[in-house]
Amino acid sequence: MIDVNRKGEVWVFAEQEDGKLSDIALELCGKARELADHVGVKMAAVLPGTSVRGLTDELIAHGADKVYVVEDRRLEHYQTQPYARVICSLVEKHKPQIVVYGASAIGRDLAPRVASALRAGLTADCTDLDIADVRDAASGVTHKNLLLQIRPAFGGNIIATIVNPQRWPQMATVREGVMAMPEPDPKRGGEVVEEEVEFQELDFAVKLIERHREPHTVNLKGARTIAAGGGGVGSKEGFRVIHELAAAMGGAVGASRAAVDSGYVNKAHQVGQTGTTVRPALYIAAGISGTVQHRAGMEESAKIVAINDDPEAPILSVAHYGIVGDLNQIIPMMIRAIKERPKE
Amino acid sequence: MAYDCIVCVKQVPDTAHVTAEAMTPEGTVNRAALPAIFNPEDLHALEVALSVRDEYGGSVTVISMGPPKAADVLREALYRGADRAVLLTDRRAAASDTLATSYIISRAIRTLGKYDLVFCGRQAIDGDTAQVGPQTAEKLGIPQVTYLERIESVTDGVARMRRNVGNGWEVVEVKMPVLVTVLDTANEPRPPAAKRSTKYKRSRTRLELGAEVKAEMPDVSKEKAEVEIERRAETLRSRGLMIDTWNLDDIDADLSWCGLNGSPTKVHRIQAIVLTKEGYTEIPPTEEGIRRLVHELIVDHTLG
Ligand SMILES: Cc1cc2nc3c(=O)[nH]c(=O)nc-3n(C[C@H](O)[C@H](O)[C@H](O)COP(=O)(O)OP(=O)(O)OC[C@H]3O[C@@H](n4cnc5c(N)ncnc54)[C@H](O)[C@@H]3O)c2cc1C
Numbered sequence: 266m267i268d269v270n271r272k273g274e275v276w277v278f279a280e281q282e283d284g285k286l287s288d289i290a291l292e293l294c295g296k297a298r299e300l301a302d303h304v305g306v307k308m309a310a311v312l313p314g315t316s317v318r319g320l321t322d323e324l325i326a327h328g329a330d331k332v333y334v335v336e337d338r339r340l341e342h343y344q345t346q347p348y349a350r351v352i353c354s355l356v357e358k359h360k361p362q363i364v365v366y367g368a369s370a371i372g373r374d375l376a377p378r379v380a381s382a383l384r385a386g387l388t389a390d391c392t393d394l395d396i397a398d399v400r401d402a403a404s405g406v407t408h409k410n411l412l413l414q415i416r417p418a419f420g421g422n423i424i425a426t427i428v429n430p431q432r433w434p435q436m437a438t439v440r441e442g443v444m445a446m447p448e449p450d451p452k453r454g455g456e457v458v459e460e461e462v463e464f465q466e467l468d469f470a471v472k473l474i475e476r477h478r479e480p481h482t483v484n485l486k487g488a489r490t491i492a493a494g495g496g497g498v499g500s501k502e503g504f505r506v507i508h509e510l511a512a513a514m515g516g517a518v519g520a521s522r523a524a525v526d527s528g529y530v531n532k533a534h535q536v537g538q539t540g541t542t543v544r545p546a547l548y549i550a551a552g553i554s555g556t557v558q559h560r561a562g563m564e565e566s567a568k569i570v571a572i573n574d575d576p577e578a579p580i581l582s583v584a585h586y587g588i589v590g591d592l593n594q595i596i597p598m599m600i601r602a603i604k605e606r607p608k609e
Numbered sequence: 610m611a612y613d614c615i616v617c618v619k620q621v622p623d624t625a626h627v628t629a630e631a632m633t634p635e636g637t638v639n640r641a642a643l644p645a646i647f648n649p650e651d652l653h654a655l656e657v658a659l660s661v662r663d664e665y666g667g668s669v670t671v672i673s674m675g676p677p678k679a680a681d682v683l684r685e686a687l688y689r690g691a692d693r694a695v696l697l698t699d700r701r702a703a704a705s706d707t708l709a710t711s712y713i714i715s716r717a718i719r720t721l722g723k724y725d726l727v728f729c730g731r732q733a734i735d736g737d738t739a740q741v742g743p744q745t746a747e748k749l750g751i752p753q754v755t756y757l758e759r760i761e762s763v764t765d766g767v768a769r770m771r772r773n774v775g776n777g778w779e780v781v782e783v784k785m786p787v788l789v790t791v792l793d794t795a796n797e798p799r800p801p802a803a804k805r806s807t808k809y810k811r812s813r814t815r816l817e818l819g820a821e822v823k824a825e826m827p828d829v830s831k832e833k834a835e836v837e838i839e840r841r842a843e844t845l846r847s848r849g850l851m852i853d854t855w856n857l858d859d860i861d862a863d864l865s866w867c868g869l870n871g872s873p874t875k876v877h878r879i880q881a882i883v884l885t886k887e888g889y890t891e892i893p894p895t896e897e898g899i900r901r902l903v904h905e906l907i908v909d910h911t912l913g
Contacts, residue, residue: 345743345753370774374755377740381711381747386873389707389738399877413877419624419640419735424880432873470752471783474769478777490912514912538737547911558625568911570902571889581889586902590894598896602903603912 273362275301279312289367291327295447298328303396304410313351315341325455335460346468349378354462368438376438386429388414388437442486442542483533490516490547496523497552504529506596513603521553537562551592555580611666612725614658618651620679621735647682650730652798654791658728659690668692677816687809688801699856709871711744716860727788746788755790812850
């Protein structure tokens, strides 16, 4: 734990795998830039790895004033304890006021380990971050410029705003895909700071024996339009119309968990709390009831069209356009309408 | 070689199935009206521990931190095959955030003494933080392996495990003790066994015995009631039916690390999500209606 340090920087954990920065690291740079400007301090990225020097320009272009680089051949693949050692050592040395991580498999493994070691607070899976003065009703004290950590809780039925008034750094993991990716500015200048961290033998207790990564076949996050099907599609064969609709729009195929669990389509297509969070220009939800877990992954979409035979389906509450009826009739009509649209 | 396993489980409100009865007229969720269930991923953690014990020998102890009625999930763990159950309950632990919770759980684990493997579900459905497992590992000063898909082997105190990291998988090896968080895809939890259920239905915590004695003998003095509780506890204990109940003193916890005091995060504001019924344009399910919708989406540049 460090004391409240109002001059402290705002930090982003720069997650990378196989020499490529994760999207979430760059998304966080955009948000952290805003937060740092708000409190008037520098924004820095912390970049542990092996041969990662080449990634510093990208972080700076996305908003970092500084990049702390920790290179060690033992940091090639992410492992909890050595990475936690890096963050903890640098936090104790530089005393940042805020540290944010992606709520990715890596970030959600790393951040709690760091929080426990530092005895600092940590809020998981934030969907928004902001800065504001917070008055503590009990003591009457106003804490200036605290990090508001905003997240859905209780299965998405409530939105909670969490603060850490006293024990800093203020830390949060942020859900992937909810912060807008900043426009990179290749002309931005920034400082690269090489850091050395002392490891202990026990930091390497977990040995990586085998490692496999799936090639990225489904690009849900990057899709401008998504056609998504749910349990209401009824079968794997029935799901073909969803693929056809996506193809007609030039978009991607999404799915609810019910569709994935029933084997209509594979898990990589799942949208929602335990799938991908998306914010396309258009999201068409067909035969999806719209439980909170599903909505958590798509309600930020710019336009939502819901097709459901149940006029009471919760999906309609987040839809801009609702079509009440049988998807087996409606989707083919939609495909025709899209294919026959006048081309400029 | 036998292995002693500890499984951390939580009783949670069933947030996944919010029924109409649990909705307030304002459209928000009344948490108290939701049924309390065994946190789903913790059942998978229990199953991994039971299968390790079944294959290599050893023991499975289940601990749960929560209000007195969390004894229900401990009984369920006993029905499914756990050897011992410990309830951690103390008003001073209320309002603990994940950091304080992991401290308290780590104290309880240390109090249990020797262990080889600690299992937790990846996350609990009421908070979905996935933080308590890794934080408990750090407090215990042991390695963590998150997102377990399966244990490949355990040889001479070294566990080889496969973890699912979303965009792929890894096999790691680690010397015990280690804390492992388990995914719901790891296994199919065994159902409660009929014989064990019959037996452990009678298992009780001391608090439950107290409530029973009070209900059955409302007029006896406090001292007499104490004697009766102790008598019943002794009988249950001799049959292995006592669920141990520990408070913060029993685990030698530093109170400045527990409850509100031990929690760096504070809830600043809670907003209930209100499902609104208005706001969407209804499109008739006809060729004409849909052609118009598509046209509208092209005009506003949603469809290119
Ligand atoms: C911890 C946790 C995490 C979860 N994470 C996710 C997640 O990431 N993503 C996710 O999607 N879910 C998730 N879920 C599951 C979620 O709670 C729901 O079970 C799931 O979203 C339901 O999918 P569905 O609406 O497609 O299916 P169903 O509940 O089967 O609903 C089908 C819908 O289709 C309609 N329908 C049926 N036939 C037709 C027809 N012919 N034409 C038009 N409409 C029709 C029905 O009216 C209904 O609304 C999670 C659950 C839990 C507990």
